[in-house]
């Protein structure tokens with residue numbers, strides 16, 4: 179191989195290596211990109227971004243409509259807790275404010291940090307389900323054997339399209355104790 | 362006082378002596394041989410895992426292995442076949458054939474070439490070692506979806522490092538192939554005269570450089586989620602496991618084309634030789650390959666129709682996926698048109714190639730069925746998808762690799778293989794592969810989920826038939842092993858000519874070299890380029 183060709187080869191190899199490194203970066207860039215794309219208004223959001231607190235505003239209450247809200251409570255893997263909602267379901271009018279209590283208990287003899295993550299079905303209604311108060315806004319700390327009653331206050335925006343008559347709100351509690359200790 | 366013997370430094374020296382030759386070699390043929398033999402060995406390792414799977418599924422109930430090990434087998438079978446067998450086999454072919462096809466003496470970066478082979482070996486050994494670890498090998502499926510994969514025992518970091526090694530090895534291989542094709546061609550070998558195998562590998566190499574780093578990034582995120590408290594995919598920390606699926610399939614869909622594009626290249630090389638006609642529509646083949654490669658980047662979420670996507674997304678990914686049928690159809694019609702009114706003969710490489718055209722088309726059509734988002738809800742994660750991708754891999758990539766073996770073994774060794782045993786191998790494989798995979802379509806449509814060690818009894822009959830096909834197929838491959846060993850050791854004893862197959866030297870440059878070819882392929886670039894392949 180002549181010197182000339184050898185140099186050309188090494189130059190090209192370097193360029194291609196740079197492309198590979200850039201693509202490694204691109205993989206990481208997909209993380210923020212994913213969040214941005216999920217925020218776009220024209221995409222009917224499937225990923226509920228409902229950990230946001232919304233200020234309480236007065237809506238026109240729509241007494242003619244009734245929507246059934248179902249509550250589901252789940253524990254991730256073997257999170258050592260008890261967790262349930264005070265009612266399985268609630269019939270609500272769009273525009274009216276309601277408070278539902280959730281009951282959670284730490285079954286262990288140690289302090290625990292846990293996080294509740296909400297999820298909606300059908301996913302699109304997450305943007306009409308506004309929370310004024312929720313235990314899911316932040317991590318919850320439990321003392322050993324501590325039990326808590328946690329209120330969740332919400333309203334369904336009257337702009338909710340007519341076809342949605344039943345919606346399901348599911349909460350999953352994750353045990354974050356280990357992670358928060360390491361942090 | 363010692364006498365210093367000044368040796369004349371000449372370029373056409375032969376290989377180093379002894380075993381060390383194979384460790385330190387930088388010769389493209391030696392490295393090609395290493396890749397091919399390693400891939401063949403891994404084909405049997407991955408195949409043995411498939412036999413465990415089919416034995417367990419022979420009857421309903423748990424017979425031989427516990428469910429966790431069964432899941433490790435499905436995962437490891439896939440990883441070994443994809444990263445240990447099919448990809449290295451095509452890299453081996455590239456090493457052997459590309460310099461000879463473009464009139465070059467060797468690969469562009471010979472030392473990197475050696476390193477990428479040994480990194481591959483290290484990666485695969487590391488992956489295999491996870492089988493012996495506490496908690497067993499990864500059992501989450503080859504897609505390594507979180508949160509399931511994060512429940513892997515001690516093996517998780519090792520499996521992830523092994524993916525890193527395999528990724529680095531493939532990227533280095535790809536860089537080498539691109540540099541060889543761009544810088545080492547004989548002056549008369551213009552881009553649009555390159556054999557299709559070279560073209561398809563050029564495009565595949567670009568795919569590899571684009572996607573392997575993304576996969577490496579995804580598994581690195583898994584690693585930091587597990588051990589360094591990041592939350593890329595952990596819902597409790599604000600992450601999203603669905604994000605992993607997006608990143609994985611951004612890699613995963615082009616990855617399946619990494620395995621199929623060189624397959625197309627070899628088929629486009631073999632069919633014209635035995636049809637004794639030029640390849641029909643050479644330039645459309647080049648453009649179709651490029652089109653498939655481009656489309657492969659914008660269709661990934663067709664693997665995720667059921668995870669929850671906006672309707673607009675489902676529709677977009679559905680139509681974009683269907684578009685791929687157009688360039689792929691161009692290829693299938695071109696191969697058929699190449700055979701049309703040709704003076705065909707049916708030696709073993711041609712038989713495997715024809716079976717490839719027929720059976721790959723079937724695999725393509727089931728792919729089209731699954732591209733339809735609403736019906737994919739029925740097929741998703743059932744044996745229907747298992748049948749689909751095995752049709753596009755076994756009677757396609759594997760058959761074409763077999764065809765390539767039969768086609769070029771006489772060139773590589775200078776000996777003729779035993780045609781009778783070759784034909785027997787073909788017919789046993791072609792029949793049993795259908796007994797093996799065709800019933801899996803029915804199982805999938807009837808609702809049998811994939812990756813389960815036990816199943817409801819209504820699935821028993823077709824599973825038994827599928828397993829019988831699997832055992833015949835597995836056993837038949839030993840014939841290929843026999844052929845390879847026998848041909849290396851002298852084969853039929855018949856002396857083969859430089860062009861081996863009638864008029865092959867009109868199709869491509871490698872047939873103008875002696876059989877076996879000299880250690881360094883073209884020390885002076887050839888001036889006339891065969892153009893029958895165009």
Ligand SMILES: [Cu+2]
Nearest residue numbers: 614661663664
């Ligand atoms: Cu795909």
